[in-house]
Amino acid sequence: MLGKLDWSAIPTDQPIPLVAAGIVALMMLGVAVIITRKGWWTILWHDWITSVDHKKIGVMYVLLALVMLVRGFVDALMMRSQQAIAAGNHAGFLPPEHYNQIFSAHGTIMIFFVAMTFMVGLMNFVVPLQIGARDVAFPILNSVSFWLTAAGVLLLNLSLVIGEFSRTGWLAYPPLSELAYSPQVGVDYYLWSLQISGVGTLLSGINLTATILKLRTKGMGYMRMPIFCWTALASNLLIIAAFPILTATFAMLLLDRYLGFHFFTNDFGGNAMMYINLIWAWGHPEVYILILPAFGVFSEVISTFSGKPLFGYRSMAAATMAICVLSFMVWLHHFFTMGASADVNGFFGVMTMIIAVPTGVKIFNWLFTLYGGTVRFSVPLMWALGFMVTFVIGGMTGVLLAIPPVDFITHNSLFLVAHFHNVIIGGVLFGAFAGYNYWFPKAFGFTLDERWGRAVFWCWLTGFYLAFMPLYLLGLMGATRRMQHYADTSWQPLMWVALAGALCICAGIVCTVIQLVVSIRTREQRRDRTGDPWDGRALEWSTPSPPPEWNFATPVQVMAPDHFWRTKHDHLPLPGGPDLPAASSIAMPRPSATGFFVAFFAVGLGFGMVWHIWWMAIAALLGIVAVVLALAWRTVDDTVVAGADVAAFYAGRETA
């Protein structure tokens, strides 16, 4: 009846996951109590859970990413503590099988549910506003995408208390991840969680690509789009081209594990190296899916806070698209040691160095944008400056690793770990925080506290250097990644420094929470009444903060790049404002619970498959079909916002 599931699945012998799960359960209970007391359930359901508004979905994505950042960071703290202790005769406090789950969960969560989720959230929120659209191309699909991501998150976190998580690293290389060597449910949790959220990501990629290519407002030619839209376009094109490969690869591993196929097994002619090739054919573009939107954020931030148009706009767009194409031609540099010929390794080494060129172009463009500008050192710009210094270091160690003979020495070492944290923290995460501080007032109508924002930045920057510079050295001294224990006690002092760095980052995360709380408490003093707190350039700043559901009351006619900036300085009326006194009515898509219910059944599908509870999986699949069919027969798709209500919204803002 319940497949492989029984009481032994609850890890009663391991205190850490149980205590963690208990704390999470208490926190959820606390939130539920607060919501019930304030009577917010209906608001939550109508205004958020069933909302198809791209802005609200974007906010929910970012919130999900921030929560998962805490989860992934707790894993990181445990790893750093373990490595600080477990040298020589000390075994540390984490047994190997638990340690292996922790580093697997850390990587999986940080890439898929923090970096990815954060960037998709920012793109969702910003892109339609920047191109002058009222919503994305497929609003209900957008809600489905978000909730599928949330379903993946839920499934992954379920593994904390019911069963266990994968022990096979964040990419689950076979043959270790095959049934013969990982007969437990950990790998299945990993695979189903990522398959479900991967479908969400793919649908979101299709949605945003169609939005950017087909829904730009009048006059918004390609060469007038803000650079963030260019980078979002490149990133979403990469999602469309790369995520199906991930789905296919995981599907093959699932067939191996569930139906006895032999794609990657050791016997019957399976080929494990094919998995490594396929997964990196997705994995390398994925790196650029993450970093390109961050580049877009920095472009917006740097030109806004320098008070200048972006230097080299065309070269920036060209560099973005060049990276988009080149990102598919470098995947083999992740496994130079596979044993391909010197020519093959040489080709991929050279391609990897070439891809650094458009990235370099971008760095110089940002520098020249700052040069001669009236620079305001606000929090978003500090993240951007911290990024430029840090990312250049990470980029250079990347080019170093692109040299195959060097890679043979540093492969799978802590040097590599330091490199990719250098570019992902220094690039993607700094970009995420820059975007968070930059667009927060647009989303909520008040700015974030600057002083605590600076504290967050300095904690992260110091913490990053303390935590990862020692890892470069340790890597060169011979330390490999994923060590639960090491014999050479001369590595220990540097491990202590790294732990100090992790604690520093921990302080940064605490400051993030304080910044949010302080800002909410003092929101009346920091209210953004203009809709344009930073003297911004792109169209999103022409709307009130927070923007109305319909974004723009009238279609925007764009005449030039940085159109909003120009109208502002020529004292022309705001683009997209209402045609008062009698505003015209606006048709907006109706809310839909489709996304929520699809995700609900998707969790059931994943859980049933993980534990071999076939009836549950089949029932859940039928549930998904039923929900989609119910939507197919829905007759009324839009609600109409009356012209009087539109006019009242804008009038209310003026008197406020």
Add this chain to the structure above:
Amino acid sequence: MSAVMEDPVQTVTVPVPRSERGPLPTRVVVTYGMWLFLLSDIVMFAAFFAAFVVLRDHTAGGPDGRALFDRDQVLLETACLLFSSFSCAMLGLAVEYRSKLASYASAVITLILGAAFMAFELTEFAQMIADGAGPDRSAFLSGFFALVGLHGVHVVAGMFWLVVMLAQVATLGFSQKVVRRLLCFSLFWHALDIVWVGVFTVVYLGAFT
């Protein structure tokens, strides 16, 4: 020549570039989204094609394609699917003329041909498994069953979609939404044909080279 002489002052109107003409109608946006989905679907198939080609010779001492495939049967199977694309195009015409009867007829023909295709495929699968040449026999057979099976799953999903669309035409008539969905369906069905041409060439013909 004379026209120019009569009207020496010419007003030159620069057409607005396509990229600056503003948002496109829903029909275009929806079908464009469908195209993007199909492209992603084809990338997924590409991964399975790549895996099949890599594993083609990894028969692990078991049978290879030459010993297993019946070319005549596959030719008939292929004909079923290709003709179903023709009837699917007829469905498009029937929808264009808003003729329910013609739509039902061409849809039913499409369904019958799709079912015949699936019958051929499933008989082949059943025969192979009965002969001890199932997907667990060798990496080559894993690649074969996964690639051809994935296509089969798509065909079954497409047939289900078509049945749903018939019900939609019956209950909702040719509303704009239903017509858009039929358009997307036909894109999907034709794409499956294109993928099958690849399967036929690479998997079946490829086994005899």
